[in-house]
Amino acid sequence: MLEASSLAYRYGKQHPWLFNELDLRITPGEIVGVSGPSGRGKSTLAKVLAGYLPPGKGSVMIDGRPLPASGHCPVQLLFQHPELAVNPRWKISKILREAEEPTPVILQTLGIESAWLDRYPHELSGGELQRVCLARALGSSTRYLLCDEITSMLDALTQVHIWRVVLNLARSRRLGVLVISHDKTLIARLCSRNITCLEGAAALS
Amino acid sequence: MLDIRDLSVSFTSYSFGLKRMEVCVVRGLDLSIAPGQIMAVIGQSGAGKSLLAHALLGILPRNARVEGQMSFKGKPLTPYRLSALRGREIALIPQSVTALNPLLRVGGQVTRAALLSGISKKEAPATVRQAFVRYLLPKGVAAWFPRQLSGGMARRVLTATATVGMADLIIADEPTNGLDPITARESLGHLRELADTGKAVLLITHDIEAALQVADMVTVFHAGATVEVARAEDFKEPGNLRHPYTKALWNALPANNFVGTMKPIARASNADGCPLQFCCNDQDSVCGQSVPMLKRSGAGWVRCHHA
Numbered sequence: 229m230l231e232a233s234s235l236a237y238r239y240g241k242q243h244p245w246l247f248n249e250l251d252l253r254i255t256p257g258e259i260v261g262v263s264g265p266s267g268r269g270k271s272t273l274a275k276v277l278a279g280y281l282p283p284g285k286g287s288v289m290i291d292g293r294p295l296p297a298s299g300h301c302p303v304q305l306l307f308q309h310p311e312l313a314v315n316p317r318w319k320i321s322k323i324l325r326e327a328e329e330p331t332p333v334i335l336q337t338l339g340i341e342s343a344w345l346d347r348y349p350h351e352l353s354g355g356e357l358q359r360v361c362l363a364r365a366l367g368s369s370t371r372y373l374l375c376d377e378i379t380s381m382l383d384a385l386t387q388v389h390i391w392r393v394v395l396n397l398a399r400s401r402r403l404g405v406l407v408i409s410h411d412k413t414l415i416a417r418l419c420s421r422n423i424t425c426l427e428g429a430a431a432l433s
Numbered sequence: 434m435l436d437i438r439d440l441s442v443s444f445t446s447y448s449f450g451l452k453r454m455e456v457c458v459v460r461g462l463d464l465s466i467a468p469g470q471i472m473a474v475i476g477q478s479g480a481g482k483s484l485l486a487h488a489l490l491g492i493l494p495r496n497a498r499v500e501g502q503m504s505f506k507g508k509p510l511t512p513y514r515l516s517a518l519r520g521r522e523i524a525l526i527p528q529s530v531t532a533l534n535p536l537l538r539v540g541g542q543v544t545r546a547a548l549l550s551g552i553s554k555k556e557a558p559a560t561v562r563q564a565f566v567r568y569l570l571p572k573g574v575a576a577w578f579p580r581q582l583s584g585g586m587a588r589r590v591l592t593a594t595a596t597v598g599m600a601d602l603i604i605a606d607e608p609t610n611g612l613d614p615i616t617a618r619e620s621l622g623h624l625r626e627l628a629d630t631g632k633a634v635l636l637i638t639h640d641i642e643a644a645l646q647v648a649d650m651v652t653v654f655h656a657g658a659t660v661e662v663a664r665a666e667d668f669k670e671p672g673n674l675r676h677p678y679t680k681a682l683w684n685a686l687p688a689n690n691f692v693g694t695m696k697p698i699a700r701a702s703n704a705d706g707c708p709l710q711f712c713c714n715d716q717d718s719v720c721g722q723s724v725p726m727l728k729r730s731g732a733g734w735v736r737c738h739h740a
Contacts, residue, residue, distance in 0.1 A: 265613040266612070266613040353477070355477070381610070381639070382477070382639065383475075383639045383641075384682050384685040384686050384687075385681055385682055385685045385693060385695060386477060387685065387687075389696075391691075392693060410613050410614055413687040413688045414687040417687045
């Protein structure tokens, strides 16, 4: 279980707390949504949960232990702009192998074609590149996936394709998924439970 | 106001030294807008939406070749006429604040846009002030730098920049990208206001739900071609939609069925035949033989052999 208890974060001492006393639990196989207007700390929450930012107060635990300081992090974060999340000078084959060699099954379910492997990131479309990022994040020890607006730049057809893959994987590998989106209908479709980020705090519903 | 027939854009590039390659990115693009209308152009990334905007403004790179007919207010749009019209009668609302100069105060940048659009030096300050009032920008904002603007405010400044010169055709490139729903609705509301004053608005977006909130007509691009032109209200009832791709798009919306009934392929096949022949479920031998023509269908248009 991924567990955040009385979590708080602020960018510097003179800034207000983006969220405070936030408690969040994601169990394996569960899909949780986070919505709310921009600037309320949704993306910051994801970065804290994935270990990119140290929490200001509180803690993030995985099965009662803190996140590992080195090695493959079991909590993986996916970003809104995949083109900014990859090295533009690396070919797709190298990007895919950044963490570990992806299994053929993952490449097949994500529909990653062998023709892409020799290309550079700018030669793929946004939807294709997002799938490459998804394959990279789905290493064998990944157990939680945090999706920060991963389909808001994509058209409806590509969006549905990506989410179908994530939902199937969440079911078959018992991944816990956090879905951050401003699209309430999308969250209602995907998630069993929804959290709304409000000013200075998180309201559970 | 604007009429585009069978526009195609291709790029020449050199690979392996002097081996010349021509890549056709857009082919068979048709579009027309009347005054007072919002025409939404929807399609996935790589469908050629932005190239359309760039072709309309004449800012494609030098290795691009444009073919087809474009006419604006009844007269053909030549490269020479284009360079005279852009910024005056055709204006672009860019996608993000990065289009503004980060080192200049926003008031100065709106004033410069006003001067470039042909407003005299004497009248410019008053016009700019009016534009700021119209978009509810507080007075002090004119002295701000672009980095100080919030997302919604940046949209309003960009809209003010494009509309200060009384252009008749406004091109809005992804006006709701990265905005929360409230700011997005406000930004779309401004486009509706512009259309209601008799301007033609070209709304380029990948977000159908946003487009349907304000648009009158919708042009669907896929793989570099116009596949369907429909009225916005046709999207209320999937039976009214004409093209298999548009139907798949409707089914994929979270508010509708949220299922992918068509494989998402990105690129147009440069082979003969329908550009969608490899991902469409309704395809048969006819689809591989010839590129379907855009034909009239009710109040809209469709490009499919089987529609």
